Amino acid sequence: MAGWIVLGVSLLLLVLLIFPVAVSVQFVEELKIRATYLWVPVFRYPGKPKKEKIKKQKRAKKAAPKEKKKRQILPDMGKMLKADGVGATVKYLAELAKLALTAAKYALAAVTVVKCDLSLTVAGEEAADTALTYGRLCGPFYAAWAVLERIFKIKRRRIVFRPDFRLEASAVRADVKLRVSPIKLLWGGIKILVSMIQKQVKQNTEEKRGTVHG
Numbered sequence: 001m002a003g004w005i006v007l008g009v010s011l012l013l014l015v016l017l018i019f020p021v022a023v024s025v026q027f028v029e030e031l032k033i034r035a036t037y038l039w040v041p042v043f044r045y046p047g048k049p050k051k052e053k054i055k056k057q058k059r060a061k062k063a064a065p066k067e068k069k070k071r072q073i074l075p076d077m078g079k080m081l082k083a084d085g086v087g088a089t090v091k092y093l094a095e096l097a098k099l100a101l102t103a104a105k106y107a108l109a110a111v112t113v114v115k116c117d118l119s120l121t122v123a124g125e126e127a128a129d130t131a132l133t134y135g136r137l138c139g140p141f142y143a144a145w146a147v148l149e150r151i152f153k154i155k156r157r158r159i160v161f162r163p164d165f166r167l168e169a170s171a172v173r174a175d176v177k178l179r180v181s182p183i184k185l186l187w188g189g190i191k192i193l194v195s196m197i198q199k200q201v202k203q204n205t206e207e208k209r210g211t212v213h214g
Contacts, residue, residue: 017186020112023178086120086133086170090141097147110184113154115177120160123167133170134163 021042024034035043122137124130141161148154 014183017183019182021180021182023180025174025176025178027172027174086122086137086172089118089120089172089174090137090144093144093148094140097144097151107185107188108151110181110188111152112179112181113152113176114156114179115175116154116157116159117173117175118157118159119171119173120162121167121171122161122163123165123170125168127165130163130165 019038021035021037024032026032031045033043033045034041120141122130122134124133138161145159
């Protein structure tokens, strides 16, 4: 009887792992991130604003620690995108490209980009500043994007990276929809773990051989 229960629970977990997690990332003056699983919200940034009503004060206090953790995870991303939108975006893309070239590519393979609408407009107070900034960021941006194109499955894309000599400040607009497969993520984590164990065993074996020969 217990065996059937364990089998049933295992099958249920397997079925649940098949359904993807939907993630929405938007930036239009403010960074917004939403994640849902089976139409149930599982993550939201920023969190819901606290209500003034007395009846919901206790609930707001309980949610405060969770909100604090979310702010620790994404503390300055929104501020950086506001202060230096284009530069910060190129920096994040470059860091993500480096990450994609490491063992984490197994985990990133579980991510499918359903939609990527990214618009980066470079501007400055002077036309010369705009041209210099655009020239400085153009190479790193397209290099990072080329790597991401090879790693991620991107179904729909609209990428705009251009200078605008009429504006005085750079601007970023992003609307990205992701689909994360839990079962692929789990499998990728297992492969990374196995790879790390194999490397450690190989290193220990080589050290023992060196000690014996020494």
